[in-house]
Amino acid sequence: MGAQLRVYKRRIRAVTATKKITKAMEMIAASRIVKAQRKVAASMPYATELTRAVTAVATGSNTKHALTTEVEAPVRAAIVLITSDRGLAGGYSSNAIKQAERLTERLRGEGKEVDTYIVGRKGVAYFGFRERKVAESWTGFTDSPAYADAKRVAVPLIEAIQQDTAEGGVDELHIVYTEFVSMMTQSAVDGRMLPLSLDQAQEEDGTKGEILPLFDFEPSAEDVLDALLPRYVESRIYNALLQSAASEHAARRRAMKSATDNAGDLIKSLSRLANAARQAEITQEISEIVGGASAMADATAGSDK
Amino acid sequence: MAAELHVELVAADRNVWSGEATLVVARTTSGDIGVMPGHQPLLGVLESGPVTIRTSEGNTVVAAVHGGFISFADNKLSLLAEIAELADEIDVQRAERALERAKSEADAAAERRADVRLRAVTGH
Numbered sequence: 544m545g546a547q548l549r550v551y552k553r554r555i556r557a558v559t560a561t562k563k564i565t566k567a568m569e570m571i572a573a574s575r576i577v578k579a580q581r582k583v584a585a586s587m588p589y590a591t592e593l594t595r596a597v598t599a600v601a602t603g604s605n606t607k608h609a610l611t612t613e614v615e616a617p618v619r620a621a622i623v624l625i626t627s628d629r630g631l632a633g634g635y636s637s638n639a640i641k642q643a644e645r646l647t648e649r650l651r652g653e654g655k656e657v658d659t660y661i662v663g664r665k666g667v668a669y670f671g672f673r674e675r676k677v678a679e680s681w682t683g684f685t686d687s688p689a690y691a692d693a694k695r696v697a698v699p700l701i702e703a704i705q706q707d708t709a710e711g712g713v714d715e716l717h718i719v720y721t722e723f724v725s726m727m728t729q730s731a732v733d734g735r736m737l738p739l740s741l742d743q744a745q746e747e748d749g750t751k752g753e754i755l756p757l758f759d760f761e762p763s764a765e766d767v768l769d770a771l772l773p774r775y776v777e778s779r780i781y782n783a784l785l786q787s788a789a790s791e792h793a794a795r796r797r798a799m800k801s802a803t804d805n806a807g808d809l810i811k812s813l814s815r816l817a818n819a820a821r822q823a824e825i826t827q828e829i830s831e832i833v834g835g836a837s838a839m840a841d842a843t844a845g846s847d848k
Numbered sequence: 849m850a851a852e853l854h855v856e857l858v859a860a861d862r863n864v865w866s867g868e869a870t871l872v873v874a875r876t877t878s879g880d881i882g883v884m885p886g887h888q889p890l891l892g893v894l895e896s897g898p899v900t901i902r903t904s905e906g907n908t909v910v911a912a913v914h915g916g917f918i919s920f921a922d923n924k925l926s927l928l929a930e931i932a933e934l935a936d937e938i939d940v941q942r943a944e945r946a947l948e949r950a951k952s953e954a955d956a957a958a959e960r961r962a963d964v965r966l967r968a969v970t971g972h
Contacts, residue, residue, distance in 0.1 A: 588858045592926045596891060596919050690860040690930065756921045761892030762878040770893045771917065774930070781860060 545824045551817035555810055562806035568631065569799035572792045576726065579687070579789035583723065586785055590778050597775050599758050600768045601739065613738050617714035619656040621678070621703055622646060622733075623696065623780065625720040625787045626663035628685045633798035635721065635729070635791055636665035642731035643719040650717075658703070658713060662696060662784070678703075688788055693781035700780075701773045704737055714738075716776070720783035721790035727797070729790035736779050737772070851885035852904050853923045857911060859932040865909060871902040872925055874918050881918070889921040896960055898968040899927060910935040912968035914961055935968045943969070 624643040626636040643666075647657050661667050661680040670677050679699050684692040706712025716737040721729050760767050855872060857865040873882045875897035883890065896914040903909060916929030947962035 582861065585862045586860065588856065588863050589860050589928060592856070592858055592919070592928050593917075596917055596926075596928070599891060599919070599921075694930075756889040758889045758891040758919070758921070761876050761881065761890060761918075766877070767891055767893055767917075774917075774928075777930075778860065 545820065548817055548820045548824060551813055551820055555813045555817065558806050558809050558813065562803055562810065565799045565802040565806060569796055569803055572796035572799060575686075575792040576789055576796060579785065579792055580723070582687070583782070583785045583789055586778075586782055590782050593771070593775055593778050597739065597768075597771050599756075600760070600764055600771060614714045617653075617655055618708045619658060619713045620650050620715040620717060621658045621660060621700060621713040622650075623660045623662065623700065623716070623718045623783075624666050625685070625718070625783055626661065626666035626669075627787075627791045628664040628682055630665065631798060632791055632795040635794035636663065636669075638731040639719055639721050639787075640666060640669050642733055646717060646719060646733045650715075655715070660696070660700065685784070685788060685791060688781070688784035690777075690781055693777050693784055696780050696784075697773065697777040701776055718779065718783050720787045721794075723786045723789040723793065726793055729793055736776055739772075739775075853883070853885045853887075853920075853925050855901055855925045855927070857899070857901075857913075857927045857932055858929070860930050864911065864929075864932045865901070865934060868904040869901045869909075869925075870904055871900075872927075873900040874913070874927065875899075876918065883918075883920050883925055885923055887920055891919045892917065894918055894927070894929065896964050898964060899932075910968045912938060912965045914964065933965065933968075938965050938969050940966065940969055 622643055624639060626639050630636070643659070647659070650657050658678040659670065659676070660678050661670060662682070663685045664682045667677065667680045667682060681692070681696055700716060703711075703713045704716055708714055715735060717733055717735050719731065719733045722732045723729055852868040852870060853872070855865070855867060855869045856863070871882060871884050873880060874892075875881075875895045876892040877895050878892075881890075881892065894913060894916045896912075899911045899913045901909040901911070911932055911934045913927065913929040914931040916927065916932070919926045919928070943962050943965040947959060947966065950956075950958035950962055
């Protein structure tokens with residue numbers, strides 16, 4: 544076998560092995576999307592009921608709570624950025640990071656300091672490489688987040704918002720995550736969690752325009768609101784984590800599908816080249832034989848004379 | 849037929865139980881509260897404790913609920929809990945082990961959780 548043919552064969556083998564890996568990753572991601580979507584759906588009843596309850600307290604009573612009223616001159620805002628732990632998911636993490644950068648710019652433009660909280664190894668690496676300050680970060684659960692993970696993320700955020708801004712607390716709480724629109728479309732979005740804007744919260748859960756009855760609060764409206772808001776933040780973070788997980792799997796599936804397709808194309812064009820190389824080798828051998836034979840024939844014919 | 853109310857027992861990550869009931873008893877921070885059909889709209893903070901639901905077929909469903917809210921309006925009752933388990937889902941031996949471990953480690957919250965679980969199973 545000729546040297547060139549051998550090189551082509553080796554490359555085909557390498558690409559085939561890569562294709563097998565990407566194909567497997569594509570199929571794993573595809574099966575996980577369904578699971579992640581189911582988890583999003585399962586968390587919806589809780590989120591909807593919770594939003595209804597928050598709306599009921601905030602509208603149904605004259606309670607003024609620090610977490611529902613806007614501060615006149617906000618000094619500091621916190622951003623929670625949700626990225627993935629693993630790569631090979633196309634532009635998934637970088638899109639979310641870009642969205643967070645835009646939001647940071649906007650908030651800075653409004654004269655607020657920005658504290659960044661990060662979920663996912665990719666975001667941590669991005670900020671670490673640029674030596675930028677990260678208030679807190681969590682890794683290791685972006686694939687399939689549990690409610691306990693959302694709770695862990697929420698604890699320092701709730702602490703920060705309850706603290707005075709003079710002592711390092713924050714006035715606003717924003718979240719950047721990747722919304723799962725469909726299998727083909729996922730978009731990085733940002734949203735404000737606190738202070739609560741009721742219209743937006745209702746729109747998101749499809750409870751807008753509902754007229755709520757006058758509730759009897761047990762023990763009191765303030766206490767109920769005090770207990771509700773942390774749960775509300777947790778539930779929003781949980782929902783964002785779940786949607787991001789579904790988006791991550793969808794993005795990875797798409798990236799791996801195009802990698803598999805590319806590998807297929809590469810194998811095809813390499814086999815064409817290998818075939819041409821083999822044929823060239825054969826042609827050369829034949830012409831060598833023919834050339835050799837006619838040289839021999841010429842020689843014999845010459846000696847006969 | 850007796851009046852009924854619709855009950856949804858929802859945990860953070862799943863729907864635990866839903867159906868029609870005639871009476872629901874839950875523990876709020878200010879004491880046990882019983883809700884029957886036609887109760888006035890109510891929104892309360894739950895303590896960790898057992899929730900008893902008397903279904904319209906006359907059965908009793910008991911669940912261990914750890915923190916959360918009760919809300920009632922338009923004859924619809926929602927029990928929101930971070931963690932909720934039906935009595936038949938609870939693994940008694942595991943709960944007992946958890947209780948002992950919590951006692952030895954003096955973890956009051958874990959001890960209370962395990963205790964609530966066990967009481968939901970035994971019905972006391």
